[in-house]
Amino acid sequence: MDAVINRFIFLLKKRGVRISPAESQDAMQALAWVALHDRDTVRTVLRSTLIKDVRDQPVFEELFEQFFSLPKASPSPESVAEPPPHPETAPEPPATVAEQTQITGQPDGDNAHEDALDIRDYFDDESMATHFDSHQDANDLSLAEFGQNLLLSRNRDLLDQVIRKAMQWLKTRRMKSVGRAGELNLDEAIVALNADVIAEAVTELLDELNDMDVDKNLIQRLSSRLDGGIANLPELLKRYLERELALQPPPKMPEPSRRAMPNYRFSEQERREMTEIVQRLCRRMRGARSYRRHISHHGRISVPLTLRRNMKYEGIPFQPVMTHYRNEKPRLVVICDVSLSVRNTARFMLHLVYNLQSLFGQVRSFAFVSDLVEVSACFEQQNIDEAISTVFDGGLIDTDVDSNYGHALSLFHNRHLAAVTPQTTVIILGDGRGNRNPPQVWVLEEIRRRAKQLLWLSPEPRGSWKMGSCDMSLYEPVCHQTEVVRSLRQLGRVAEDLLRRSVTPH
Amino acid sequence: MFASIEQTVAQLRDQQYLCDRKLATVAFLALHMRKPILIEGPAGVGKTELAKAVAAALDRQLIRLQCYGGLDEAHALYEWEYGKQLLYTQILRDKISRLFEGVGDLHEAVEQLHLHEDVFFSEHFIVRRPIFQAISSPDPVVLLIDELDRAEEQFEAFLLEVLSDFQVTVPEIGTVKATTIPYVIITSNNTRDLSDALKRRCLHLFIGYPNEQRELDILRMKVPALQETLATQVVAVIRRLRALELRKAPSISETLDWARALVLLNADALTPTLLEETLHLLIKYERDTQQVNERLPWIVESLQSRSPPEASAAETLLHPPARPAEPDVNYLEQRRQEHTARYFTSYRGRTDGRTGG
Numbered sequence: 001m002d003a004v005i006n007r008f009i010f011l012l013k014k015r016g017v018r019i020s021p022a023e024s025q026d027a028m029q030a031l032a033w034v035a036l037h038d039r040d041t042v043r044t045v046l047r048s049t050l051i052k053d054v055r056d057q058p059v060f061e062e063l064f065e066q067f068f069s070l071p072k073a074s075p076s077p078e079s080v081a082e083p084p085p086h087p088e089t090a091p092e093p094p095a096t097v098a099e100q101t102q103i104t105g106q107p108d109g110d111n112a113h114e115d116a117l118d119i120r121d122y123f124d125d126e127s128m129a130t131h132f133d134s135h136q137d138a139n140d141l142s143l144a145e146f147g148q149n150l151l152l153s154r155n156r157d158l159l160d161q162v163i164r165k166a167m168q169w170l171k172t173r174r175m176k177s178v179g180r181a182g183e184l185n186l187d188e189a190i191v192a193l194n195a196d197v198i199a200e201a202v203t204e205l206l207d208e209l210n211d212m213d214v215d216k217n218l219i220q221r222l223s224s225r226l227d228g229g230i231a232n233l234p235e236l237l238k239r240y241l242e243r244e245l246a247l248q249p250p251p252k253m254p255e256p257s258r259r260a261m262p263n264y265r266f267s268e269q270e271r272r273e274m275t276e277i278v279q280r281l282c283r284r285m286r287g288a289r290s291y292r293r294h295i296s297h298h299g300r301i302s303v304p305l306t307l308r309r310n311m312k313y314e315g316i317p318f319q320p321v322m323t324h325y326r327n328e329k330p331r332l333v334v335i336c337d338v339s340l341s342v343r344n345t346a347r348f349m350l351h352l353v354y355n356l357q358s359l360f361g362q363v364r365s366f367a368f369v370s371d372l373v374e375v376s377a378c379f380e381q382q383n384i385d386e387a388i389s390t391v392f393d394g395g396l397i398d399t400d401v402d403s404n405y406g407h408a409l410s411l412f413h414n415r416h417l418a419a420v421t422p423q424t425t426v427i428i429l430g431d432g433r434g435n436r437n438p439p440q441v442w443v444l445e446e447i448r449r450r451a452k453q454l455l456w457l458s459p460e461p462r463g464s465w466k467m468g469s470c471d472m473s474l475y476e477p478v479c480h481q482t483e484v485v486r487s488l489r490q491l492g493r494v495a496e497d498l499l500r501r502s503v504t505p506h
Numbered sequence: 507m508f509a510s511i512e513q514t515v516a517q518l519r520d521q522q523y524l525c526d527r528k529l530a531t532v533a534f535l536a537l538h539m540r541k542p543i544l545i546e547g548p549a550g551v552g553k554t555e556l557a558k559a560v561a562a563a564l565d566r567q568l569i570r571l572q573c574y575g576g577l578d579e580a581h582a583l584y585e586w587e588y589g590k591q592l593l594y595t596q597i598l599r600d601k602i603s604r605l606f607e608g609v610g611d612l613h614e615a616v617e618q619l620h621l622h623e624d625v626f627f628s629e630h631f632i633v634r635r636p637i638f639q640a641i642s643s644p645d646p647v648v649l650l651i652d653e654l655d656r657a658e659e660q661f662e663a664f665l666l667e668v669l670s671d672f673q674v675t676v677p678e679i680g681t682v683k684a685t686t687i688p689y690v691i692i693t694s695n696n697t698r699d700l701s702d703a704l705k706r707r708c709l710h711l712f713i714g715y716p717n718e719q720r721e722l723d724i725l726r727m728k729v730p731a732l733q734e735t736l737a738t739q740v741v742a743v744i745r746r747l748r749a750l751e752l753r754k755a756p757s758i759s760e761t762l763d764w765a766r767a768l769v770l771l772n773a774d775a776l777t778p779t780l781l782e783e784t785l786h787l788l789i790k791y792e793r794d795t796q797q798v799n800e801r802l803p804w805i806v807e808s809l810q811s812r813s814p815p816e817a818s819a820a821e822t823l824l825h826p827p828a829r830p831a832e833p834d835v836n837y838l839e840q841r842r843q844e845h846t847a848r849y850f851t852s853y854r855g856r857t858d859g860r861t862g863g
Contacts, residue, residue: 018702020702020706022706022707023706026539026541026709029539030535030539030709033534033535033538033539034511034531034534034535040527040528041511041527041531044527044528044531044532045531045535047710048531048532048535048709048710048711049709049710051710052544052702052705052706052708052710053705053710054546054696054712057712296578297578297580297581297585298578316592316596317592318588318589318592318593319588319589320588
């Protein structure tokens with residue numbers, strides 16, 4: 001079982017879900033507490049122990065469906081037998097036993113494509129009777145069930161091993177045979193497959209079964225069908241490959257976009273670095289001290305307040321009163337240009353916005369080209385890749401028009417200026433190229449007047465600010481600070497700079 | 507005790523808390539694995555109620571810690587009782603001076619004093635705050651840490667020790683281990699992401715809005731006075747309201763409030779006028795009211811079709827009709843005040859200083 005769950009976790013991690021070893025351990029422990037035959041329970045247990053972020057849930061659900069389900073591609077009845085048992089297909093232990101037989105090897109290859117009646121042959125009345133006789137007690141039954149489930153999963157692990165060995169063998173075969181390039185000729189290779197390898201593995205499995213003290217009947221059946229297993233290997237191999245294929249991340253659907261989309265995915269490294277830098281930036285902004293002293297449990301003893309409060313004890317200071325300067329909570333408004341002219345850096349910018357959003361308590365983010373729209377909710381609910389593609393796909397705003405800073409700014413002024421208070425830091429991300437539309441500098445002045453700090457981060461180098469229809473020269477004097485940022489390194493430098501310099505409210 | 511998942515469901519049902527298997531599985535595991543549960547979900551879906559129900563079902567005391575911006579360890583873990591310490595020194599003044607009778611110089615006096623230091627830094631002078639209380643209680647308790655996302659990130663760090671090892675370290679005394687393991691439930695409204703370190707230590711559970719049938723069941727259980735047809739109508743309207751893009755969609759608690767109000771009003775059936783008059787029980791923002799009013803015909807539509815919930819294609823998504831065109835800027839200009847008000851009221855910091863004491 002451990003191997004199966006480990007593999008599941010590995011696949012989850014591959015899809016970008018963060019799972020720590022401690023959580024994997026929890027999952028194993030939790031599974032020990034519940035009955036494994038109930039699919040939904042297993043799903044809930046794994047979800048609650050492994051998935052700690054609501055945004056990761058869809059990935060989990062999808063993978064769970066794929067990983068613990070019946071391969072639909074195979075038409076033969078044995079396809080029903082895939083662990084962990086489905087509540088419908090495996091309602092009782094005999095079925096589970098049958099599954100084991102099925103997985104280890106179909107008795108004879110001829111039956112592989114016959115109808116479903118086939119499966120019933122494996123547990124005729126006699127064997128079912130013995131099975132139930134040996135486990136009449138209800139407790140015993142569930143125990144056996146659990147044991148068999150466990151066995152079942154180990155069994156699969158072993159099967160995987162067998163098949164891997166077989167594949168290895170196949171690969172070496174292919175080198176020798178002059179077949180069509182790059183194509184796996186199964187039929188031919190299987191004939192030559194080293195039967196020893198498989199026989200060995202199946203014996204190993206039998207030993208294990210013996211150790212685990214299960215139905216003697218089953219073991220007998222298995223050993224008698226050892227040859228059948230080998231004969232049936234191509235079928236198994238096919239199923240194995242199909243399953244592996246199904247577990248590959250689905251190919252990305254071609255974007256319905258008019259342009260070729262750049263890659264919006266971020267590597268783990270990038271994410272970490274960005275988070276680190278934004279955290280530093282965040283600390284700088286937190287550093288702003290409020291000028292009012294607050295009563296608190298730490299800080300300095302305030303003599304006047306202490307005296308006043310202790311008047312009732314005849315001036316004996318029973319209750320010291322302490323005050324300290326509280327750091328203000330930073331509030332952030334981020335306005336990000338996502339137009340064509342900054343498209344290559346917009347991905348980076350939105351990444352920055354996303355991080356700001358997740359690290360600061362109160363962030364409102366807006367995206368604009370010509371129209372301006374609030375994207376805070378979208379960034380809060382989705383993961384970064386989704387959020388960014390939502391913005392670029394044009395569902396929220398038309399991303400194909402020319403950018404119009406003046407229009408966007410005045411929209412902001414009309415609709416959202418209330419979001420700017422004396423505690424707010426406003427960050428504008430964009431190149432200031434308004435395509436000769438009225439720049440509406442007065443809006444920016446208004447924002448500056450209300451905000452604590454107005455920061456403009458432009459992806460364009462300073463030298464080109466005077467070229468073309470760039471309004472940066474108009475906007476720059478209004479801002480408290482303008483910086484050129486187009487990569488993580490530069491952002492890091494800006495953060496450092498902000499840390500060093502004490503930017504006081506004007 | 508929750509002996510099995512089925513029993514967990516039944517026991518919670520006895521406490522008037524209807525839950526699905528998913529929730530029960532996590533509640534069951536939390537008890538046996540001794541791990542805290544972290545519950546996330548929109549406001550009013552019964553996160554806090556779960557803690558109360560669990561406490562009642564397990565027959566344990568519920569200790570509640572409501573988090574807020576600026577909450578620190580002095581309010582959550584423990585605090586030294588300065589007043590008592592001072593009072594004791596005042597009362598014991600003679601005793602203390604007698605201590606120094608045979609002492610020659612200042613040096614020796616300080617040495618002497620050092621020997622008796624722990625008298626004043628002992629557990630007698632610690633005010634036990636909720637978390638400390640929970641782990642030092644002789645009987646196991648249920649500890650509810652409510653709306654943890656409202657507290658600062660630094661506060662989460664204080665919880666880590668408690669949550670994983672069930673102990674509290676007081677620098678002056680040492681480590682206090684839990685006498686009994688509390689059943690910990692943490693809730694979060696998801697206004698910010700909690701740290702990975704905290705999440706790692708918890709079982710995670712997301713509670714969303716219930717489906718139609720469950721909501722109807724809850725309604726029947728909690729408001730038995732409500733008539734059957736009315737209950738069906740209430741649930742149908744609520745479902746349509748949730749399909750709209752509201753700032754605050756009505757949750758279960760609002761559904762229940764509304765149902766109780768309808769019972770008080772002696773309503774037999776939900777009419778469009780009645781719906782309009784009682785809408786403010788469900789809708790908490792002016793802007794949402796606006797939106798609902800625009801779509802009122804579509805919502806009222808649900809009242810006409812009296813089909814039972816099973817028949818009305820339970821899980822099909824509801825699609826509200828398209829919104830009328832975006833109102834012009836001038837209209838938005840008028841709403842600036844509302845925006846301003848919202849922004850200021852959403853500030854969660856404490857400005858009143860300490861309370862009590």
